[in-house]
Amino acid sequence: MRLTKLNKRKAPWIVGFAIAAMIGSTAAVHLQAESNPPRVSAAVANANSLSEAFRETARVVAPSVVTITSETEVAGPTAPRQGQPMDDEMMKRFFGEGTPFGEMFKGQPEMHRFFKPSAESTTRTGIGSGVVIDASGLILTNNHVVADATNVMVKLADGREFKASEVKTDPKTDLAVLKIDGATDLVAARMGDSDRMEIGDWVLALGQPFGLEGTVTAGIISAKSRGIGITARENFLQTDAAINPGNSGGPLVNLAGEVIGINTAISSRSGGNNGVGFAIPIDEAKWVSDQLIKDGVVRRAMLGVGIQKVSHDLASTFGVQSNHGVLVTEVVPGSPAEKAGLKQGDVILSFSGREVHDPRGLQNVVEQSDPGAKQSIEIMRDGKPLTIEAVCEVQPEAGLAHSGQTAEVSKVESLGMEVGNLTEDLAKKLGVKDIAGVVITNVNPGSAADRAGLQEGNVITQVERKSVASVDQFEALTKDHDLSNPLLLLVKTDQGSRYVILKSGT
Known part of the structure; x- marks a missing residue:
């Protein structure tokens, strides 16, 4: 009887012991499993290696990146607010209404403060980025960051600030070289070879977007030799690395930590990065900066x-x-x-x-x-x-011609345009000289001439490589022409002469 009672008393302990033993066994198995975790896949390992490459590249380049603040005197009520990262006329060209990239800030009232005029201010302040290219105090940036500035300040990565003692610019390429005096322990960035960069190569963009110092973004080279119509000389690298206002003048670098471009513009409808940014190839930037440093001007x-x-x-x-x-x-x-x-x-x-x-x-x-x-x-x-x-x-400096109007008109219906004689007075209005031809006075929408891109004010100087000096000559060369057989014209525009082919629609 007691034995029975004793057994009853021991039974819960025995059961508990058994359960504890099972838990302990399970824990031991779990600990053993943890001591042999599954191996990281090759894909993850490769991603980690890329992350380490980004980290090391940013660490190496960051000390060479500077913040540039410029002050420009502005008359009266047209002055923007001071201290804003987009108080910059070139930035307005990139992001304002009517730019090649469309409207900026539409539907984003919180961003309008960057362009809001201030009647009480007479100083416009702009902010951009730059990169140290020589430890003696030479800094490469964009022309539009410092253009017409009365005062330019350079803030180094370590927080020290210096006034630029020299500012040399080349508006044609939107490049500038600054000189600061008295700065010790400057770290010059290493220059790369932009010609060796290929579409798909990884790059990092460094700078101060919207005034946020020390920002690094990553992307690839999306295209090469781009022209977007904002400067006289364009051969841009296109990248999807995030470039925003304030990045202008900062470096675009490869994963070897070498500068391969100078960030200069973005294509945006939202006011920020849309994955389409542009940088001046460093090979071109070096050629320009070498001349600016040596002579103060660029001779082409x-x-x-x-x-x-x-x-x-x-x-x-x-x-x-x-x-x-x-x-x-x-x-x-x-x-x-x-x-x-x-x-x-x-x-x-x-x-x-x-x-x-x-x-x-x-x-x-x-x-x-x-x-x-x-x-x-x-x-x-x-x-x-x-x-x-x-x-x-x-190369001498030269301006562009402008379009004009004429009277004496002859219709050439088969080509979809009207032409007139190029008189001496009209030639002056058009800005052309020492050439003979006929001037286009009207282009019919949807016609062969329209499809070829001809415009009012263009001057046709040749038809099928034969010179024309009058409407009569032009009509004689074109009146029986069937556009199923393409017609070759040489046309003078305000951008120079170009060959144009007129052909029937398909």
Whole structure:
């Protein structure tokens, strides 16, 4: 009986012991499992390696990135608020209404304070970024960050501030070099080779977007050799690394920590990054900055030709491959091109041993060549290869022509436009001289002329490579032409001469 009672008393303990033993066994198994965790996948390991690369690159470059604050005197009530990161006329070109990228801030009233005028202020303050390129105190940035500034301050990554003692600018490329004195222990960024960057390569953008110092964003090279119509000289790298107002002038770097571009613009409808940013290639920036540092100005070489891209239609007409070479549309009298024997209709295939595929590429290689030195030019003329030599000269400054109106009109219905004689008075209004031709006075919407991009004020100087000096000559050359057979015109615009092909709609 007692035994029974004893057994009854012991039973709960025995059961508890058994349960504890089971729990302990399970815990032991769990601890053993934890001591042998599953291995990280190769994909995660690769991602971690990339993260470490970003981290190390940012650590190396960050000490070379600076904040630039500029002050510009502004008269009366048109002055924006002081101290705002977007008090910058060039920024308005990028983000304001009517820019190539569309409206900024629409539907975002909280952002309008960046442009709100202030009647009591006479000083406009702008903010941007820059990068130290020489430990002696030289800093590379954008021209629009410091343009027309009466005072420029540079804040280093360690918080020290210095007034810029020198500001040298090149508006054509939107680049500037600043000099600060008395700064010790400056860390100059390493320069890379932008020509070696390929679409898909990883990059980091560093700067002070919206005044947020020390910001780093990551992305890839999305495209090369972009032109977006905001500066006179464009050969941008396109990236999806986040670039925002205030990033201007900051470095775009590769994963080796080398500067391969200077951030300069974004395409945005929202006021911030939309995944489309642009940077000036460092190869071009080095060429410009070297001259600014040495001479204070940039001297560019010139050949003296008007050029255009070889489209598919033009390629078959001039006997070359599409998108290979550039077509000469105009030869400036007395220019190096004329002296070398270049002619309208020639296709330039290479310059100084470098192949060219578009007008921007030829412009860059010519401008950066040595004035006074002989340059070998490979061309295609009437379907035959030819090599000539030219000696480029220093490029003078020149303005653009403007459009105008005329009276004496003749309709050419088959082409979809009206043309008139180019009188001496009209030529002055159009800003053209020493040329003969007929001026376009009207273009019918949807016509062959409209589809080809012809506009009122353009001057037609050739039809099928034959010169025209009057409406009568133009009509004689075009009246019986069937546009099922494309018609080649040489047209003078305010951007220079270009070949245009008119053809029937498809």
